[in-house]
Amino acid sequence: MSEQRVTRRQFLSYTIMGVGGFMAVASVMPMLRMAVDPVLQVEAGGDFIATTVKVDELTNEPTRVDFQFEQEDGWYTSNVTQTAWVYKDDKGEIIALSPVCKHLGCTVNWNSNKDHPNQFFCPCHKGLYEKDGTNVPGTPPRGPLDRYKYKVKDGVLYLSRRASAVRGA
Amino acid sequence: MRWTAQDFSTFTLSKEYIDTVLIPMVPISFDERGKDAASGSEFIQMIAIEIERQFKGRILLLPSFVYFLNFSDQDKKMLLTKWHHELTKKSFKHLFFISSDQSWKSIVEQLKGELIWIPSIPLEHLDGTNKMAIIDNQVKQLLNFFVEKWQAAEDVNA
Ligand code: FES
Numbered sequence: 001m002s003e004q005r006v007t008r009r010q011f012l013s014y015t016i017m018g019v020g021g022f023m024a025v026a027s028v029m030p031m032l033r034m035a036v037d038p039v040l041q042v043e044a045g046g047d048f049i050a051t052t053v054k055v056d057e058l059t060n061e062p063t064r065v066d067f068q069f070e071q072e073d074g075w076y077t078s079n080v081t082q083t084a085w086v087y088k089d090d091k092g093e094i095i096a097l098s099p100v101c102k103h104l105g106c107t108v109n110w111n112s113n114k115d116h117p118n119q120f121f122c123p124c125h126k127g128l129y130e131k132d133g134t135n136v137p138g139t140p141p142r143g144p145l146d147r148y149k150y151k152v153k154d155g156v157l158y159l160s161r162r163a164s165a166v167r168g169a
Numbered sequence: 170m171r172w173t174a175q176d177f178s179t180f181t182l183s184k185e186y187i188d189t190v191l192i193p194m195v196p197i198s199f200d201e202r203g204k205d206a207a208s209g210s211e212f213i214q215m216i217a218i219e220i221e222r223q224f225k226g227r228i229l230l231l232p233s234f235v236y237f238l239n240f241s242d243q244d245k246k247m248l249l250t251k252w253h254h255e256l257t258k259k260s261f262k263h264l265f266f267i268s269s270d271q272s273w274k275s276i277v278e279q280l281k282g283e284l285i286w287i288p289s290i291p292l293e294h295l296d297g298t299n300k301m302a303i304i305d306n307q308v309k310q311l312l313n314f315f316v317e318k319w320q321a322a323e324d325v326n327a
Contacts, residue, residue: 068297079297104179104186104226123316124227125186140186 048151048158053086055152058094062087062110062120062131065096067159084148084159085110085120089132097133098146098163108145120145133166170229171221180229189228189315190261192252193217194268198238206238209269209289215300216287217267219308224315234266246276253280263318285311 051067062085071080084096097120099107106124113121119136120129128136133145146163170176170187180187193213196206214233221230234252236245249266256264266277269289277284287307292300 081301101226104183106226107223122226123312124224 048149048160049082050153051084051157051159053157054155055094055157056155058086058088058157060088060090062097064099064110065157065159069161071161080161082148082159082161082163083107084163086157087131094150094152094157095132096148096150096157096159096163098148100146100163101127101141102135102143102145103127103140170225172230172232176229183226184260187227187229188261189224189263189319190231190256190265191217191220191228192231192256192264192266193233194266194270194273195233195235196238196270197235200238202238205289208291208293212289212292213267213269213287215292215304216307216311219304220311220315223308223312227319228315229261242272242276245272246279249273249276249282250280253282262322285314287311 047069049067049069051065053063053065065084065086066081067084068079068081070077083099085099086094086096089095099109099120101108101122101124103122103125106122106127108120108122108127108129110120111118112123113119116128118131120131120133122128122139122141125140127141128139129141129145130136133147135141135144144166147166148163149160151158170180193210193216195210195213197210198206210233217230221228234249236248240248253264263283265283265285266273267285267287269287271286273284274286290303290307292303295303
């Protein structure tokens with residue numbers, strides 16, 4: 001009987017293992033949560049980000065607007081900078097275009113090529129877009145520039161984190 | 170394009186459009202030059218990433234060419250010759266190394282390669298916005314450089 005008794009050493013080692021087992025569970029939980037987080041991010045992606053632009057400063061000439069936000073991507077957070085070309089159309093409606101060329105993703109600029117005034121020009125393979133983002137046929141892009149959604153709060157322009165495709169052209 | 174699986178697939182499908190390779194040259198050293206080396210690496214990589222962002226559809230940004238500052242000129246030349254050889258075998262029309270280390274100038278010249286050399290600006294005490302402004306400014310000048318190089322090549326072919 002006495003041999004069967006749990007020695008002090010054994011008891012300690014059981015206890016430690018018990019605690020260790022518990023700790024392992026505790027550390028798996030946050031990791032699981034982080035692994036799932038990017039999925040939740042998609043929903044949060046609908047958020048609007050404040051720009052430094054006041055809506056009444058906007059004209060009918062596209063101007064470059066940069067805005068930043070933090071993005072959680074699995075284990076680390078990164079700073080994302082987005083750019084939009086923003087102007088008011090003839091009806092006074094705000095248009096916020098993505099500068100990412102729909103051909104292979106270079107950054108397009110407004111009115112930057114003297115042969116193509118008042119158009120968006122892609123320096124990589126000479127892609128062209130009209131002011132409203134419609135791609136000019138005969139140039140490499142196959143679709144119009146994406147658009148950001150926007151909101152106005154207290155006179156300040158807010159833009160969606162991501163631009164999305166528009167139909168047409 | 171970056172050196173990722175996804176970009177690589179795009180690259181294979183659109184090879185004729187992605188005709189330019191950019192390679193940041195990044196020094197390592199653990200002596201008194203270490204701090205400058207690290208700061209220079211950081212600077213060059215930020216510039217390279219921003220160039221890629223602007224010209225994603227035409228430039229393939231490769232992982233950095235890493236070297237130790239105590240390599241002899243001969244070692245450096247040998248290493249670079251190999252890289253240069255491999256990359257010119259492929260159908261890239263333009264190949265640019267980018268560095269803030271002056272010692273590469275003559276080596277790259279001997280290989281008849283192109284080196285973009287920019288003196289490094291220490292960024293460690295700047296906050297995000299100021300860092301971006303500096304990088305932006307440098308990159309803006311480089312964008313014209315690329316466009317001019319591309320244009321010059323077209324003019325020759327035309
Ligand atoms: S990436 Fe813009 S035209 Fe090719």
